[in-house]
Amino acid sequence: xxxxxxxxxxxxxxxxxxxxxLNPTNVMDYFQSTTNPFYDRTCNNEIVKMQxxxxxxxxxxxxxxxxxxxxxxxILYVIRKQHRHSASAVTPLADFYIIAGVVYQAPxxxxxxxxxxxxxxxxxxxxxxxxxxxxxxxxxxxxxxxFKETESKDLEDENKKSQKKNSxxxxxxxxxxxFQRHRVNILLADLAxxxxxxxxxxxxxxxxxxxxxxxxxxxxxxxVKVEVKxxxxxxxxxxxxxxxxx
Numbered sequence: 001x002x003x004x005x006x007x008x009x010x011x012x013x014x015x016x017x018x019x020x021x022l023n024p025t026n027v028m029d030y031f032q033s034t035t036n037p038f039y040d041r042t043c044n045n046e047i048v049k050m051q052x053x054x055x056x057x058x059x060x061x062x063x064x065x066x067x068x069x070x071x072x073x074x075i076l077y078v079i080r081k082q083h084r085h086s087a088s089a090v091t092p093l094a095d096f097y098i099i100a101g102v103v104y105q106a107p108x109x110x111x112x113x114x115x116x117x118x119x120x121x122x123x124x125x126x127x128x129x130x131x132x133x134x135x136x137x138x139x140x141x142x143x144x145x146x147f148k149e150t151e152s153k154d155l156e157d158e159n160k161k162s163q164k165k166n167s168x169x170x171x172x173x174x175x176x177x178x179f180q181r182h183r184v185n186i187l188l189a190d191l192a193x194x195x196x197x198x199x200x201x202x203x204x205x206x207x208x209x210x211x212x213x214x215x216x217x218x219x220x221x222x223x224v225k226v227e228v229k230x231x232x233x234x235x236x237x238x239x240x241x242x243x244x245x246x
Contacts, residue, residue, distance in 0.1 A: 008105045019101030
């Protein structure tokens with residue numbers, strides 16, 4: 001397909017003065033207007049028109065010609081461009097349709113297929129380009145898809161994972177290793193040897209500990225009980241009273 005300016009499939013033509021009066025008898029005159037870009041003036045129709053002959057003489061000529069192919073009043077007219085080889089042999093070249101006075105060229109089969117293929121390829125290219133934006137790759141993970149709908153969720157999950165990982169790393173950094181603990185113990189032992197603790201005697205005091213107080217009180221209670229229960233020696237019981245006889 002050539003440039004849109006040179007390709008007749010991309011353009012249209014109309015004459016506003018003719019549109020209200022179009023009918024099957026004058027539609028060919030309308031199509032043969034000098035301003036119509038679809039009309040070729042080297043055709044046999046122009047020769048017959050210049051010689052003021054009837055259009056029936058076209059079948060006796062060979063070459064390029066235009067004919068009214070189909071009429072659907074009051075809006076649709078189809079005109080065919082063809083090459084006549086003889087009175088009974090013609091080769092169609094192009095079709096033009098007039099809808100509401102506007103002339104268009106009907107696309108041929110090759111143009112239709114080319115247009116459909118171009119549209120399909122364009123859409124496929126757009127789909128591949130968009131799919132490429134969702135593709136991700138990492139050497140350790142490989143390829144995967146990351147779509148916009150789950151992008152926010154994935155970002156939140158990644159943030160949570162990174163926060164947990166950072167907290168674990170901090171905890172690991174804060175805790176000491178076995179080597180560090182061993183070295184600290186050695187240093188503390190050396191310091192204890194160099195600077196031993198001095199033993200200071202505690203001052204004597206009359207104060208008694210709570211345990212001693214408890215034992216003294218218990219002994220006093222025992223002694224009191226003994227004094228209460230024991231009787232003094234030499235004490236005799238009172239004489240028994242004898243009953244009187246009489």
